[in-house]
Amino acid sequence: MQFGLTDEQQMIVSTVRSFVEKEIYPYEAEVERTGEVPEELGQEIKRKTIELGFYACNFPEEVGGAGLSHLDFTLVERELGRGSMALTHFFGRPQNILMACKDEQRDRYLLPAVRGERMDALAMTEPDAGSDVRGMKCQAVRDGGDWVINGSKHFISGAEHADFFIVFVATGVDETPKGPKKRITSFLVDRGTPGFEVREGYRSVSHRGYKNCILYFDNCRLPDAQVLGAVDGGFDVMNEWLYATRLTVAAFSVGRARRCFDYALAYSAERKQFGQAIGKFQGVSFQVADMITEIDAADWLTLSAAWRLDQDLPSNREIASAKLYATEMLARVTDTTLQIYGGMGLMDDFPIERFWRDARVERIWDGTSEIQRHIISRDLLRPLGA
Structure with missing residues (x-):
């Protein structure tokens, strides 16, 4: 496995991150306040994604997708994880299970979904x-x-x-x-x-x-x-197309954790107490060190699982490990960031309380942490007859 990204992968990361910062961040507070995404805004995000060439980028080129590898698509999901899920939904990643469509189903469902005509x-x-x-x-x-x-x-x-x-x-x-x-x-x-x-x-x-x-x-x-x-x-179509969706949750969690960490790091350097930046106190500086270590570990665990998929290697346990660790890491990072902010972390003047609330569901959907532990332990014990 190459630990560095290729020039093309660097471009993917840069392009998607720039899109999220420009097209998603400015609208997050309003969506958070109202609980709604205006229809025209959602359609505008979809239109710009199509123009960018990233709509349905998780589908092969022969059906009109961008044909990204599992690793490349994981990088996309990681950057989208930085933004509001309500808004990045319109970035458009139809369910890969639609590749199971046959005959006229392809014209009614698969191809319109890839083109962004049907969701x-x-x-x-x-x-x-x-x-x-x-x-x-x-x-x-x-x-x-x-x-x-x-x-x-x-x-x-x-x-x-x-x-x-x-x-x-x-x-x-x-x-x-x-x-x-x-x-x-x-x-x-x-x-x-x-x-x-x-x-x-x-x-x-x-x-x-x-x-x-x-x-x-x-x-x-x-x-x-x-x-x-x-x-x-x-179950056959589930096992062929859906189990890798856990990887997208892991990637999302890494992206969201990095955005949250950026706030924690900046605040640790700017916030003064007792005449100095709070980051100079060991109680905070060690928390910062632990957070970035866990984020990096979750990132590499996730990218490694995606790489295994691209190599057609068994990946079920590795994907479960990535989903388990990344989602639980996100919970720790958001909670620690809130602790560093103190009382202000709970105020909606900052997005920290939102990150903290949003993080909770990641350990539940697409297979709970308990289910992931079951998958991992079963994979390890079955060959031994246990």
């Missing part, structure tokens, strides 16, 4: 089935030549902007020695399909403006043409 949202989580994907109760049953879906999904990010949804539902049950095991199928569901409704979700203290929604299915009828992948093959 997607992924729907998997349910009130009683978060980490336990096979515990989902939303189900589709055969009725004639169609599928009829009933149930609900919640915590669906970006649903208010989505034109269509990639929905995972139960389509049967197998009896196994360990008990019943549900079969899962992925469906493509257009907004406005009869029997399908998108409702406003819960109010969250993390990532204001980046909303979650609740999806309801009441005898929603879909033809076989809406199945993404194979019937009962939902």
Whole structure:
């Protein structure tokens, strides 16, 4: 692995960081205050991203994407992590699982998503089935030549902007020695399909403006043409396309931590107490040293996992390690930065309290810290028969 970035990678980092500073930072306070992204602003960010050539940069060139490697795309996500998620959502990174589209699905979903003409949202989580994907109760049953879906999904990010949804539902049950095991199928569901409704979700203290929604299915009828992948093959498409999304959370956490650290470092040098900069006190200077060490460690852990993906090496454990460490590192960095700022850190005059609140959810979505530890330990113990 090369530890230095190539000239092209340096350009990617510089271009995306400049975009975030110019097109995202100026609007963050307003989005934080209102909890909304004005439609015209979101579309303007999308338009500028397309002009920049970075929209759907996580897709291969043959379908119209930029064809970035996993490592290159991780660098993009790391820089986007510096900005408000509600705004960087319009930078446009459709779900890679759309590469599973076949035949006319490519023209209806994949290619318009890559061009920025249609936006997607992924729907998997349910009130009683978060980490336990096979515990989902939303189900589709055969009725004639169609599928009829009933149930609900919640915590669906970006649903208010989505034109269509990639929905995972139960389509049967197998009896196994360990008990019943549900079969899962992925469906493509257009907004406005009869029997399908998108409702406003819960109010969250993390990532204001980046909303979650609740999806309801009441005898929603879909033809076989809406199945993404194979019937009962939902886990296959998950394993092929979705597990790497944990890497984007790790990269985001590193980018956000570096932005937060910049505030901590500057404040440590500027803030005076007892006649000198607080950074001269060991209690603060050691915190600064610990923060940058952890950020660098999380950064290299994340980039290394991305590099392994590009080399077609086993990466599941490494991605889990990156997601686990980077998200927990972000929590420590934001909390320490707030401590360095003291009481002012909790005031909305600075974005520190926002970074602190936003950091909390990173340890939950795309697989909790506990799930990541399970993946890591399972990978280590299984070869030993344990």
